[in-house]
Amino acid sequence: MAARSHSSLAPAFALAYALLVAYACLHPLTGWRDSGLPAFDWLWAPWPKYFILEDLLFNILGYLPLGLLLAAALPAQWRFARKALVAALLAGLFSFGLEALQNYLPSRVASNLDLGGNAAGGLLGALAGARWGGALLGPQGRLQRWRARSVIGGRSGEAGLVLIGLWLLGQLGATDLVFASGDLRSLLGIPAPLPFRPERFIAFDTALTASGLLAIGLFVRCMTRGASPLPVLAVIALGIGAKSLATWIFFEPGAPLAWLTPGAERGLVIGGALLLPALLLPRLAQHAIAGTSLLLATALVNLIPENPYLPFDRRLAGFSNVFSFHGLTGLVDSLWPYAALAYLSALGLWRGEHLAAAPASAQPAPRRRARR
Template identity: 50%
Template sequence: MPDFQRRSSPLAAWFAAAIGVLIVYACLHPFTGWRDTGLPVFDYLRQPWPRYYTLTDLTVNVLGIVPFSFALVAAMPSRLSRGGAVLAAILTTLMLSLSVETLQNFLPSRVPSNLDVGCNTLGGILGALAGGRWSGRLFDPRSGLTRWRKRRIVPGHVGEIGLVVLGLWLLTLLTPESLLFATGDLRRLFDLPTPLQFNPTRFVKVEAAIAASQLVAVGLTARCIMRDFTPWPIVLLVLLGLGAKTLASATFFAPGDPLHWATPGGQIGLGAGAALLGLCLLLPARSHAMLAGMALLVGTALVNLAPENPFLPSDAALIRQGNFLNFHGLTQLTASLWPFIAFAYLGLLGASSAREPHPPLRGR
């Protein structure tokens, strides 16, 4: 695509911003114990090659930044040429990496590394070059994705934010030790005690209710951003969610058990939630946002009341290692805050629909 035809994509900008915020949190998690060591803050850049590193850490540091710089190219102002957008994305990625690594000087649980900066920059270069080659086709108004978005998703920033919210929901399912579809657990953030003692029969019921209510909430949220109803995007979203949960179970459990989430309560909740969601989708479209909000409230309340699950022996030693700590902190934060983000988004969607002379939601 010639340079003069390059257009800035708001959807790419929202994705780049969301990824950037998550990267900052992951690299600075757990945000405790800040102190000044008295050493020069950029001294780590002059240090020799680190003695201890793993191929996994190097790979994660390279690949983890690629989506950010890829989306950033398409998000750059239209006045920049394609080459200028690629260069600006690379420089932005470098500055982001330098900033978070330098801030790690002040965290006792973090060790800044020039190798991490180098890997992040390499990932930024790869992502930006790929973005210069393909992001225009992906986010261009004539691309299949953009045409699908305009045809299926409500217009403007409201639709774009909705896609980001659903993308964050998929990220929450990569938290290995949580119950199926469970989000909104504030006990982790504030170190609160568990209010209920474990009881096998009660636990199965609570687990099933959590999975069912959260499935209804995310399914109806997805429906709210759709112009016309078709079940297949919702089915695909749920299948992607189950795939993410399976990946987390296979990666973090010792020994790996990809279907560890398929407990009796999880299976009951999945079936009941699918049935309830189907019934809710038969109701008028104007009721979906309200029902989604109610399901979010019920699911979040149950998550914070549920006792600890003694049958999820996640590999805590693995989670504490290097980039697994970054990733685990990122997914935990996203899982804790997602229902509140979704609830705020439903309010924004309702306010936007109220201003529309012809509401975008049509049919059932």
Template identity: 40%
Template sequence: MTRSGHAPILLARYLALAWCGLVVYGSLHPFSGWRDTGISPWAFLEGGWPRYWTVFDLLANVAVYVPLGFFLTLALHRLPWRFTAPILACLLSAGVSGGLEAIQTWLPSRVPSNLDLACNTLGGLLGALWAHAVGPRVFARITALEHRLIAPVPHAELGLTLLGLWLLVPLSPETLLFGAGDVRQIFGLTGAVPFAAESFMLIEASVTAFNLLAVGLIARQLCARASIAYAVVPLFILCALIVATLAAAILIAPAEALAWLTPGARLGLLVGGGGLAFAMLLPPTPRLMLAALSLMAGTVLVNLAPPNPYSIAALATWRQGHFLNFNGLTRLVATLWPFLTLPFLFLTARR
């Protein structure tokens, strides 16, 4: 199987869809307290200049929509007429922003604003113009990199997108290292295993090891050659650990930068890393099966884990800052990631 010329388009579509989902979640979090105020959802269009605003808010509203306009333009690149893609990308960005601002009318914790709509539209326009200017070069480089680095496996673009989303998992410093798939908060459940230091360390190590093994094997499956994989996979895992370190340092305290490196996490990294080095030598089908089993095992264990006292303290510290919505976003990605990745593994294994 060879890489298709449509691969960059597919990757851009996956990235546009993923970024749009993140924007929707960030705009409507916490998804609670819905109420009908009797105000038209489009009344914000006629509103005056907001009473409370900062330059940071304006720049953030522009910056968040730049990637959306960029990815949408690349995703629509093959449409006829050279300006069709950027125009549609700008209109779609404005439509997404306008729809979300209208929905915020029913959320008491959010304030719809025509200024936000204008900034979001500007961000989408800047992203569209950027993609229109560099699009051909971006496609040429992506195609060259995919031919050289990415294995010709089905749905490789989806796999790359999922790996990119996984880097958001370590951004939640109150969760177990690499712990993904915890659905207890959604359903109001508690851990089935009572807290004990020894058993908790074993569960933490197992969660870390299983997820490390699963993610490493997925990255290996997407690498064109073993020589590339043995360089890329360790670098990818190292990047995730750097993300965890920076998240703890910035969102909690600089002194807590390595708080994630608990005895359980160290044991999990050691066991998972050793298992990954051996498993990467296996043929593709056994690698996929082992990745799926490891992902399912890690998901089950993270839902059985007892509450972690450090996690509760870390979340309490985080809530004092300005990152509560961001925390909800990263937790959502961490919760859904295994359930989005398992179908990808099954689809890849079928081919």
């Protein structure tokens, strides 16, 4: 069968990233109204005398991956200039549409400066994607070869990779809990059901971290081929790195490991001790334990008391992009385990043969019948 002219990974990633950007730009999606001003009056407004450089850089960096993914999703036979131009134009039009919608949200301000920063980021990403996108995401690219070798095939594998990316994004949220997702309290405005006590918080933190580590480790195993633990360890390491970065930015500048509380430390040890032997179990058992661990971790994160000793850095509250990013990561972090449970259920229904099959490295070679 001839290879397709473009990778199916890039369109899936581009669509997922575009949806995330749209939510971040339109968060909190409430209070829609007509301001009475001309719909595109902001587009011709004078250039602002004062602006926050960090916000402008955030806009550029936020749209850079979108331009890259859009360029990588375009047909491989297109020339460099055509791919870069079309991808940059799509990113710019997408930003223009979101800025126009912001004009109808009381908590957002449409800005030609934001549009310029977004368009610049999309252009830079489009140039990078037109140049290197094929080598990374193309049919014969590195990521595509790794995906064919290490991840289950079809849409199931693509959906699993998107969910892993969303889980990593959730670890960048402004929460001090590691490997914890599914907290609906902040999303629904529900207070913590239990008051804070040090011994109670440590116990919850330990159980939550251990079950969360076991859940994400086995979730990765359920969507990968073979028996190598490297993909599992890589995702866990990336998650710890993302949580450390978020802690350094949002909570304790200069102390990226402030999230490593006594409970989290114990939970990592216990979760690791449970995960290592679980990686040797049959796939069906791993699938069941992954779902059970996800349910347990989700229940615990909705019961754990609030930690009053690691407050959010209020200096960042004035940055509009921090508000958008916090809303985005909060939504992803709150809904991720429910999407992951649905994925595991679908994986069991649609790809039962993958779960029931033993790893290729563990299957004995077929015997040849000796000739008489």
